[in-house]
Amino acid sequence: MDELLDKSALAVNPGIEQPPVVNPDAIARIRKNRKKPLTVEEYVEGILEGQITVLSKAITLVESFLDEHHEMAQAIIEKCLPYSGKSTRIGITGVPGAGKSTFIEAFGKKITSWGHKLAVLAIDPSSERSKGSILGDKTRMIELSCDPKAFIRPSPSAGSLGGVARKTRETVILCEAAGFDTVFIETVGVGQSETAVHSMVDFFLLLMISGAGDELQGIKRGIMEMANMIVINKADGNNVEKAMLAKAQYQSAMHLFPPAASGWIPKVLTASSKEKTGMGEIWATINKYLFLTENNGFFQSNRQEQTKFWMYETINEALQNSFYSNPQIRSLLKDYEDRVVSDRISSFVAAKELLNRYVEVT
Numbered sequence: 001m002d003e004l005l006d007k008s009a010l011a012v013n014p015g016i017e018q019p020p021v022v023n024p025d026a027i028a029r030i031r032k033n034r035k036k037p038l039t040v041e042e043y044v045e046g047i048l049e050g051q052i053t054v055l056s057k058a059i060t061l062v063e064s065f066l067d068e069h070h071e072m073a074q075a076i077i078e079k080c081l082p083y084s085g086k087s088t089r090i091g092i093t094g095v096p097g098a099g100k101s102t103f104i105e106a107f108g109k110k111i112t113s114w115g116h117k118l119a120v121l122a123i124d125p126s127s128e129r130s131k132g133s134i135l136g137d138k139t140r141m142i143e144l145s146c147d148p149k150a151f152i153r154p155s156p157s158a159g160s161l162g163g164v165a166r167k168t169r170e171t172v173i174l175c176e177a178a179g180f181d182t183v184f185i186e187t188v189g190v191g192q193s194e195t196a197v198h199s200m201v202d203f204f205l206l207l208m209i210s211g212a213g214d215e216l217q218g219i220k221r222g223i224m225e226m227a228n229m230i231v232i233n234k235a236d237g238n239n240v241e242k243a244m245l246a247k248a249q250y251q252s253a254m255h256l257f258p259p260a261a262s263g264w265i266p267k268v269l270t271a272s273s274k275e276k277t278g279m280g281e282i283w284a285t286i287n288k289y290l291f292l293t294e295n296n297g298f299f300q301s302n303r304q305e306q307t308k309f310w311m312y313e314t315i316n317e318a319l320q321n322s323f324y325s326n327p328q329i330r331s332l333l334k335d336y337e338d339r340v341v342s343d344r345i346s347s348f349v350a351a352k353e354l355l356n357r358y359v360e361v362t
Contacts, residue, residue: 228267254268
């Protein structure tokens with residue numbers, strides 16, 4: 001057979017060895033350049049030096065649901081804690097359409113121009129269906145996001161109360177340790193989130209607009225009672241007179257509320273994010289509030305109360321997670337649901353029995 005092949009006019013030349021699909025030199029370079037995960041000490045050192053990339057990675061650890069990330073994040077926070085607490089924490093909320101992002105950009109640019117370092121923690125609402133968030137606040141604050149003295153961090157609310165991010169308070173600590181002396185916490189809008197934000201800020205600013213119907217009818221009294229200042233935004237063009245009328249209405253309404261424990265009388269101001277007017281007066285008013293509360297002792301006592309509040313909130317969250325993640329409780333839930341739905345047992349008795357069972361198995 002070999003002799004026939006040798007005499008044949010057809011000849012098959014041996015091919016060359018095929019090269020690998022992936023360039024081995026490229027793989028070697030990638031492996032060589034691949035950075036090792038940062039240690040806790042490296043994270044803390046980078047944060048204290050004001051390295052934004054390291055700060056962003058640390059915040060990602062804080063927001064993670066993985067146990068190993070949680071332990072590392074808590075170690076970082078513990079080491080950053082002595083360097084925190086030196087910023088002015090300002091909560092900003094407002095009715096839909098009030099122009100919160102535009103106002104924050106205009107106000108934030110003024111603050112950085114006065115020599116301050118600003119961190120903006122914008123809470124982005126998570127979808128109840130997909131659990132995802134757009135996280136588009138940087139696209140709405142283009143100028144501020146390019147400012148070297150500003151740091152914008154949009155965070156998903158992850159289904160927590162009223163849209164407040166689960167780890168916002170820990171993020172504030174990291175930002176303060178990184179040298180930011182002013183922190184904005186923007187909420188998703190008027191609702192339950194204001195209560196949570198109010199419990200982590202020094203100053204609470206409520207943004208409103210005029211010419212949108214009955215302004216006083218469209219906002220809850222409880223939120224107005226929490227506000228240290230109401231700013232009527234979009235006071236420009238043909239809207240100036242309406243803004244001044246709304247200012248007078250709100251100012252009258254604020255006098256109907258009982259005196260605040262801080263001794264501060266809430267102010268009502270007007271501003272225009274478009275024309276960047278009124279920002280200086282707003283900042284001066286915030287500083288007046290800080291001067292008053294620091295001298296009468298309310299500032300420090302308020303922060304101490306907030307610290308205790310978040311300790312209990314963390315306990316409640318941990319207990320809830322422990323309860324629902326317990327295998328024996330999870331195996332019983334469906335049966336109890338069916339019994340409650342079919343009226344064989346009341347909701348209260350079912351809850352009590354499940355809690356008693358949880359105590360037994362833990």
